[in-house]
Amino acid sequence: MENMTLVDCEKTSKVKVIKLTAKTDLKQRLISFGIMKDAEIEVLEHALAKSTIEVKVGKMRIALRAEEAKLIEVEAI
Amino acid sequence: MNDVLGKTCPVIANHIKIALVGQPNVGKSMLINSISNAHLHVGNFSGVTVDKTEVLFDYKDYHFSVVDLPGTYAFTDYTIEERVTHEYLCAESYDLIINVVDSTNLAKNLQLTSELMSMNKNVVIALNMSDEADKEGIEIDASYMSELLGIPCVKVSAVTKMGIEELLEAVIAVKEKVVQSSKLIFSEAVEEEIAQIVWYLDKHKYGAKNSYRNVAINLLKNNKRTYQRIHDNPIWTELQPILIEASKHIELHHDSDDIKEAFAEEYASFNRGIVAEVIKQKKQEEKKTLTEKIDSILIHQLFGIPIFLFFMWSLFQLTFEIGSIPMDWIDGFFSWFGDIVGSTIGNDDIRSLIVDGIIAGVGAVVLFVPNIIILFIGIALLESTGYMSRVAFLLDGFFHKFGLHGQSFIPLVTGFGCSIPAYMSARILKNDRDRLLTLFIIGFMSCGARLPVYVLFAGAFFSPDMAGNILFAIYISGAMIGLVAAKILKLTAFKGADEPFVMEMPKYRLPSAKLVWHTVLTKTMMYLKKAGTFIAAASMLIWFLSNYPKNLVLTQEYQTKIEQTQNKSEKIILSNKFEEAKLEQSYLGTIGKFSEPIFEPLGFDWKMSVALQAGLAAKEVVVSTLGVLYAVGGDVDAKNSSLIDAISKNIPFASAISFIVVIMIYLPCLAASVVFTREAGGIKYFFYLLAFTSITAYVMAFIAYNVALFF
Numbered sequence: 064m065e066n067m068t069l070v071d072c073e074k075t076s077k078v079k080v081i082k083l084t085a086k087t088d089l090k091q092r093l094i095s096f097g098i099m100k101d102a103e104i105e106v107l108e109h110a111l112a113k114s115t116i117e118v119k120v121g122k123m124r125i126a127l128r129a130e131e132a133k134l135i136e137v138e139a140i
Numbered sequence: 141m142n143d144v145l146g147k148t149c150p151v152i153a154n155h156i157k158i159a160l161v162g163q164p165n166v167g168k169s170m171l172i173n174s175i176s177n178a179h180l181h182v183g184n185f186s187g188v189t190v191d192k193t194e195v196l197f198d199y200k201d202y203h204f205s206v207v208d209l210p211g212t213y214a215f216t217d218y219t220i221e222e223r224v225t226h227e228y229l230c231a232e233s234y235d236l237i238i239n240v241v242d243s244t245n246l247a248k249n250l251q252l253t254s255e256l257m258s259m260n261k262n263v264v265i266a267l268n269m270s271d272e273a274d275k276e277g278i279e280i281d282a283s284y285m286s287e288l289l290g291i292p293c294v295k296v297s298a299v300t301k302m303g304i305e306e307l308l309e310a311v312i313a314v315k316e317k318v319v320q321s322s323k324l325i326f327s328e329a330v331e332e333e334i335a336q337i338v339w340y341l342d343k344h345k346y347g348a349k350n351s352y353r354n355v356a357i358n359l360l361k362n363n364k365r366t367y368q369r370i371h372d373n374p375i376w377t378e379l380q381p382i383l384i385e386a387s388k389h390i391e392l393h394h395d396s397d398d399i400k401e402a403f404a405e406e407y408a409s410f411n412r413g414i415v416a417e418v419i420k421q422k423k424q425e426e427k428k429t430l431t432e433k434i435d436s437i438l439i440h441q442l443f444g445i446p447i448f449l450f451f452m453w454s455l456f457q458l459t460f461e462i463g464s465i466p467m468d469w470i471d472g473f474f475s476w477f478g479d480i481v482g483s484t485i486g487n488d489d490i491r492s493l494i495v496d497g498i499i500a501g502v503g504a505v506v507l508f509v510p511n512i513i514i515l516f517i518g519i520a521l522l523e524s525t526g527y528m529s530r531v532a533f534l535l536d537g538f539f540h541k542f543g544l545h546g547q548s549f550i551p552l553v554t555g556f557g558c559s560i561p562a563y564m565s566a567r568i569l570k571n572d573r574d575r576l577l578t579l580f581i582i583g584f585m586s587c588g589a590r591l592p593v594y595v596l597f598a599g600a601f602f603s604p605d606m607a608g609n610i611l612f613a614i615y616i617s618g619a620m621i622g623l624v625a626a627k628i629l630k631l632t633a634f635k636g637a638d639e640p641f642v643m644e645m646p647k648y649r650l651p652s653a654k655l656v657w658h659t660v661l662t663k664t665m666m667y668l669k670k671a672g673t674f675i676a677a678a679s680m681l682i683w684f685l686s687n688y689p690k691n692l693v694l695t696q697e698y699q700t701k702i703e704q705t706q707n708k709s710e711k712i713i714l715s716n717k718f719e720e721a722k723l724e725q726s727y728l729g730t731i732g733k734f735s736e737p738i739f740e741p742l743g744f745d746w747k748m749s750v751a752l753q754a755g756l757a758a759k760e761v762v763v764s765t766l767g768v769l770y771a772v773g774g775d776v777d778a779k780n781s782s783l784i785d786a787i788s789k790n791i792p793f794a795s796a797i798s799f800i801v802v803i804m805i806y807l808p809c810l811a812a813s814v815v816f817t818r819e820a821g822g823i824k825y826f827f828y829l830l831a832f833t834s835i836t837a838y839v840m841a842f843i844a845y846n847v848a849l850f851f
Contacts, residue, residue: 085640087400088216091214091218092640094214094404095251095404097251100401107435108435109441110533111537114537115641117645121247122247123644124646126536126644127641128536128642130640131641
């Protein structure tokens with residue numbers, strides 16, 4: 064089975080990051096936003112057709128595209 | 141110590157130069173306004189592409205100069221802003237760094253702080269938004285934090301001005317000290333490797349400005365600058381294998397093949413430790429914060445976009461409704477001013493140059509200042525409340541289909557007002573390719589100056605109750621063509637992988653009146669200064685081209701004719717004919733005649749060709765040129781019914797349609813083109829834009845003309 068990624072998560076679900084599969088630049092960006100291994104993420108909102116999602120990491124709200132969310136492997140907590 | 145060390149300001153004994161650094165949205169600009177309350181001097185000096193602001197003020201016996209650097213999440217050089225900040229911190233000379241952090245979100249903010257700590261610079265931490273933290277029940281032990289980090293931490297609030305003096309005192313105290321030693325501690329695995337490299341550097345007495353510990357950390361982090369420096373040193377050959385081994389150990393320890401990721405995790409766990417030590421959360425956090433409640437409405441899957449469209453519609457209504465009120469006054473003022481100045485000048489040519497050329501041209505630009513101010517206030521409000529990021533979130537899905545970025549919408553919307561601020565606001569786009577693409581599209585959003593042309597033609601060819609809809613259709617179709625053009629450009633010229641869209645959604649805040657006022661004032665002054673100077677020059681050129689060469693024979697011929705007739709209306713007709721004849725033999729007329737064959741397939745006569753070319757200087761000039769050319773006297777505006785009559789009589793319907801299409805698409809005015817060239821980063825982009833818009837305009841107009849011929 065493929066690993067679950069952030070894009071698969073339902074609204075209001077809480078998950079933990081296992082691995083970032085993004086390329087260097089994007090990975091650095093995600094890390095500087097606090098999205099790194101072991102970080103806890105809460106999914107807040109989906110835009111139409113799930114093209115963009117809003118998540119909460121710590122106290123920070125972050126918007127990202129589905130394409131980017133696919134590169135964040137997570138597990139349920 | 142009066143030698144010129146810094147290029148920007150002379151370094152004197154008690155001068156303290158501060159670099160203000162922090163993550164975006166932590167209130168840096170607010171803080172700088174609070175510190176230098178008097179606004180002694182705020183100067184803009186442009187960096188590579190993004191402006192840094194320097195503020196000078198005095199406190200006690202010290203001269204302070206604070207450089208407000210663009211917000212940066214980390215030293216990753218991901219965006220232009222981050223590059224500017226990183227470059228500045230590494231290369232420029234300054235005394236110390238004030239690191240502004242958001243007290244309500246310390247853990248995230250410390251990420252940048254820990255990177256600053258390995259830079260071997262003196263740092264003072266400003267724990268900003270302390271008042272908000274109090275309200276949220278977050279208590280920070282600042283003195284314990286200072287002790288743990290080895291850096292003075294001062295609680296401040298830019299809003300209530302709390303702790304500003306303490307901050308300045310801390311800065312002065314740090315300035316008198318030698319370099320602080322950072323207390324950044326890593327995990328055992330990393331500390332071991334650092335210790336080994338430090339031992340090695342020490343053994344070989346490697347000469348460095350930075351401490352060995354920091355050199356070691358930078359080497360482990362793959363810092364390019366440190367590598368370049370040490371690479372030429374003979375110890376490199378021995379050091380390299382040690383480094384490779386050390387990196388392997390650290391990566392193994394972190395179960396990652398990316399050393400930077402490993403270090404980010406190191407910083408994060410250090411920061412977690414600090415936060416756990418110094419923060420006491422008194423109140424339990426509410427389940428849903430106010431921001432989340434507002435967000436659940438404003439970025440609602442279904443209602444989000446309609447709400448946004450309503451806001452935009454209101455903004456445009458305000459822009460045009462309120463903006464039009466002072467327009468008459470400004471118009472009146474400039475014609476009055478022109479008359480006053482004109483009456484003091486004896487020489488006809490000089491008077492004409494100053495009154496008809498410069499004053500009229502500059503007046504046309506100033507005329508749009510009320511609209512621009514309202515639009516800027518609206519945009520500043522959208523920005524400072526945090527709503528802008530929500531809109532980017534809502535629109536990204538739609539824009540992405542056309543190859544644009546969610547954040548492109550801000551410059552595009554601004555483009556409906558004026559292209560100049562639109563080009564400048566494209567800087568918010570992080571990625572160069574996205575930014576260039578947006579810059580190329582902005583011109584398709586019809587700016588305010590094109591409105592008079594549309595009003596004129598819609599009035600001439602459609603009934604008054606239809607004209608409004610036609611106007612709306614023109615704006616919408618311009619935007620649609622823009623989106624399609626974006627898609628085409630994305631598939632051809634700006635091919636490449638899509639840029640990631642990862643963006644912070646800041647907390648909603650009530651906008652500060654002072655900050656909004658400040659932003660609007662600076663932007664408006666910039667518009668006045670930049671556009672004013674270019675427009676003045678362009679107006680002089682057009683004036684010259686339409687007035688020279690003088691033809692004395694023609695003048696005399698008409699003057700005698702006019703004197704001979706008694707009939708008043710006859711006199712007006714004659715003097716209009718005289719104007720037309722004069723224009724036909726002027727340089728401008730020659731150009732029009734010369735370029736006529738090019739525009740013939742679009743259905744234009746030489747007069748329309750000239751008006752179009754005059755519009756290259758400024759779109760406002762199109763109407764006044766048409767007025768002069770269709771011989772109804774120089775003083776015309778869009779409401780002048782005789783011009784509308786002249787247009788509907790002299791111009792065929794199909795030609796009018798293709799004329800509107802060209803106006804919609806072709807090159808923006810001279811001032812905007814100059815700003816475009818500067819923002820795009822080179823003259824070659826101007827030629828790309830020229831070719832792109834000209835070809836598109838020509839092809840679209842040709843199609844429109846031939847289709848319209850059937851009606």
